[in-house]
Amino acid sequence: MSKKILIAFLLLLPSTALSQDYRPKYEVFGTAGYGTTYDDEGGVGRGLDVGAGFGVRAIGKLGFEGSVNRIGHQREFASSPVRFEGTGVFACANAVYHFSDSKAQPYVIGGIGLLHHEDRSSGLGPPRPPLSASGFAYNFGAGVKVFLNKHISLRPEFRVFVGDLGKAGGTEPPFSLLRGSVGIGYHW
Numbered sequence: 001m002s003k004k005i006l007i008a009f010l011l012l013l014p015s016t017a018l019s020q021d022y023r024p025k026y027e028v029f030g031t032a033g034y035g036t037t038y039d040d041e042g043g044v045g046r047g048l049d050v051g052a053g054f055g056v057r058a059i060g061k062l063g064f065e066g067s068v069n070r071i072g073h074q075r076e077f078a079s080s081p082v083r084f085e086g087t088g089v090f091a092c093a094n095a096v097y098h099f100s101d102s103k104a105q106p107y108v109i110g111g112i113g114l115l116h117h118e119d120r121s122s123g124l125g126p127p128r129p130p131l132s133a134s135g136f137a138y139n140f141g142a143g144v145k146v147f148l149n150k151h152i153s154l155r156p157e158f159r160v161f162v163g164d165l166g167k168a169g170g171t172e173p174p175f176s177l178l179r180g181s182v183g184i185g186y187h188w
Helices: 002-019
Strands: 026-039 042-059 062-076 083-098 104-119 131-147 152-163 175-187
Touching: 026 062, 026 152, 042 083, 042 175, 062 175, 083 131, 083 152, 083 175, 104 152
Parallel strands: none
Antiparallel strands: 026 042, 026 175, 042 062, 062 083, 083 104, 104 131, 131 152, 152 175
16 A cells, blocks of 8 residues: 555656746846847848846736846848948846746736947948947847746747937937847746
């Protein structure tokens, strides 16, 4: 009889581990991904996007995060000396809604913040120094937090960032970024 109880316990143990709630209060995370940038006339380049942030699970499935991410973008034309190049930095405060408290937690995210962009494009006329501008930004997206254990999660995510730099930024407003990324989070 005790062998049957032991076997049942060992068979049920993995399912109880998968059904546990993963709702830690705090998270720090880093992300790396690839993005494409646009202005009102089309694509102004692609590049590597890196970022970091801090999050807190406030009430139930609702959380809040602060994040900063940076993309360096570039686009060259083979038959022309025109080269679009620049760096965009988005600093945002976000609300995150988790659809689950299980080991895999799909979520939606959205927020507001600031965009700072430096435009180093060339070939569009006489040489000029880099143009720099800052303005309002917002973002929205979706992803999933997959807990590898109680403290570590992977965060594949797709997000759209949009910022308004006005005419001073070298790019025509709005400046936007479509980004796919993977993050690693530490929770406690």
